Amino acid sequence: MMEKLGILVVVAIFLETVSATSLGVVYTEGGMVEGKNIRLGFRRHMDIFKGIPFADVPGRFEKPKRHPGWDGVLKATEYRNRCMQVNLIMTDTRGSEDCLYLNVWVPHGRSVSTGLPVMVWIYGGGFLAGGSMGANFLDNYLYSGQEIAERGNVIVVTLGYRVGTLGFLSTGDSSLPGNYGLWDQQAAIAWVHRNIRSFGGDPDNITIFGESAGGASVSFQTLTPHNKGLFKRAISQSGVALCPWAVNRNPRKYAEEIALKVNCPTNENMASCLKMTDPALLTLAGSLSISSSPDHPLVENLALSPVIDGDFLPDDPSNLFHNAADIDYIAGVNDMDGHIFTGLDVPSINSQLIDTPIEDVRRLLASYTKEKGAAGLDNAYSTYTSTWGSNPNRETIKKTVVEIGTDYIFLVATQAALYLHANNAKTGRTYSYLFSEPNRMGGIGKPYPSWMGADHADDLQYVFGKPFTTPLGYWPRHRDVSGYMIAYWTNFAKTGDPNKGDLSVPATWPQFTNTGHQFLEINSKMDKGYVKQKMRMRYVHFWTSILPSLSTVFSE
Known part of the structure; x- marks a missing residue:
């Protein structure tokens, strides 16, 4: 009996191996590509393609061009270089100018997939850094699309785009118009639209999603007239086109600063000199100054960003x-998105022992409202301290600093973008969320205070399913919240409604409308009661209505 069973098992394994579902060699516009096929479980496989070129090696400060193609079969099994950028400590560069590649994850069941929804990821990194594969720890890449693709039964694509000086330097005129990184993203989206059918995807059901500068990029891609009909849906996590750091309003000034750093003139020969300068020198010249204080907050240093060029962005x-x-459109923020920035501007907020001076709250608000002078500061200060009482405790003051940063850098602009999206919508639906799963580094004996909520980028590990990939690093509640996010995100990619799709969700997420302003709070404890409305309405009203109505006393 056991012998027969053994033979049956061998036969089953043999049939499973023989019938492994795979796309094999895929024909694309540039030529043939072959990825790697992996087994996920019984009758479930996945094809993974890494490093498919979606454009040619870009000319310096030029829009991307179509790839000329290749002969034979391109082995697409390794991630390609990220685009040239400064390293983490900003002392050197990494990456290459040959960097316009994308990666594709295609799940299969009993038969080879066809007509799957497609999700295209755009990474963040302040428009200065990042890569299509994300940070790597022991060969576990942050932006591996495997968990989303497998659990949600969607195709996931991640792409590379130029960052830093080479991606976003602009003189504010036609000699160096800027936005090269946005054009790279657009070229990748267009490539996916033209080619994804060969990979089993539906070109008429593409969702773009991204976080931080990637979330703002997603927002820009929905606003440009150059993408008509290329994708259907979009998700912006912690970043929209209206964020104060997302558009450089004075590109010429910054271009001249970079020119001086690399010994180029600032006259009519500036652009031609910059084009001939060593790319590593250019990249280093655009590195971020990390020294910050409440008087000079870090967010003000993010100057290499998109510009209103009259082409990609024809208007504000x-x-x-x-x-x-x-x-x-889905857009949302993390409840303490501003912490990573305000922790550098006002380091005392992370100390369990040192008080944060109330004067630091005033100084930070003064920086954020400086265009409006004393009236701006007084209004802001009274708005943020109205709930303090006469003797605010240490924790209240520290949390207020984080709230100010979160509101100014991310939350208010995101609410404004949702409002404008809903206001202009014809068939498009609008959804708002607040992610509040507490940071894993917060608590007694940890580097962050016990009151920490979700810091900037804390959502990424859950969207990309890391609690499932590396279960030992997480608690069961982390798998819960990861499952919820993958369900909402992939349901939305399939149907345009995060509640409807193949995966069940813990709460029905209502649409955001200009009357209800409803949003979903996402965390591991969530249930039907996590549908809320009017996110931080008082503060949104301050930044969008009260402050702009004051007279401007200082402008750059």
Whole structure:
């Protein structure tokens, strides 16, 4: 009996191996590509392609061009270089100018997949850094699309785009118009639209999603007139085109600063000199100054960002929402998104022992409202201290600093973008969320205080399913929240409604409307009661209505 069973098992394994579902060699516009096929479970496989070129090696400060193609079969099994950028400590560069590649994850069941929804990821990194594969720890890449693709039964694509000086330097005129990184993203989205059918994807059901500068990039891609009909839905996590750091309003000034650093003139020969300068020198010249204080907050140093160039962005982003009228849109923030920035500006907020001086709260607010002078500061200060009482405790003051940073850098702009999206929508649906799973580094004996919520980028590990990939590093509640996010995100990619799809969700997420302003709070404890409305309405009203109505006393 056992012998027969053994033979049956061998036969089953043999049939499973023989019938392994795989796309094999895929024909694309540039030529043939072959990835790697892995087994996920019984009758479930996945094809993974890494390093497919979606454009040619870009010319310096030029828009990307189509790839000329290749002969034979391109082995797409390794991630390619990230685009040239400064290293973490900003002392050197890494990456290459040959960097316009994308990666594709395709799940299969009993038969080879066809007509799957497609999710295209755009990474963040302040427009200065990042890569299509994300940070790597022991060969576990942050932006591996495997968990999302497998659990949600969608195709996941991640792409590379130019960052830093080479991606975003602009003189504010036609000699160096800027936005090269946005054009790279757009070229990758267009490539996916033209080619994804060969990989089993539905070119008419593409969702773009991204976080931080990637979330703002997603927002820009929905607003540009150049993407008509290329994708259907979009998700911005902790970043939209309206964020104060997302558009450089004075690119010429910054271009001249970089020119001086690399010994180029600042006259009519500036652009031609910059084009001939060593790319590593250019990249280092655009590195971020990390020294910050409440008087000079870090967010003000993010100067290499998109510009209103009259082409990719024909107008101020706030005037372009009609272009997103038929795009379904999710946007949201983490409840303490500003912590990573304010922790550098006001380091005392992370100390359990040192008080944060109330004067630091005033100084930070003064920086954020400086265009409006004393009236701006007084209004801001009274708004943020209204709940303090006469004797605020240490924790209240520290949390207020984080709230100010979160509101100013991310939350208010995201609410404004949701409002404009809903206001301009024709067929497009609008959804708002707040992610609040507490940071894993917060608590007694840890580097962050016990009151820490979700810091900037804390959502990434859950969206990409890391608690499932590396279960030993997480608690069961982390797998819960990861499962919820993958369910909402992939349901939305399939149907345009995060509640409807193949995966069940813990709470019905209502649409955001201009009357209800409803949003979903996402964390591991969530249930039906986590549907809320009017996110931080008082503070949103301050930044969007009260402050702008005051007279400007100082402008750059």
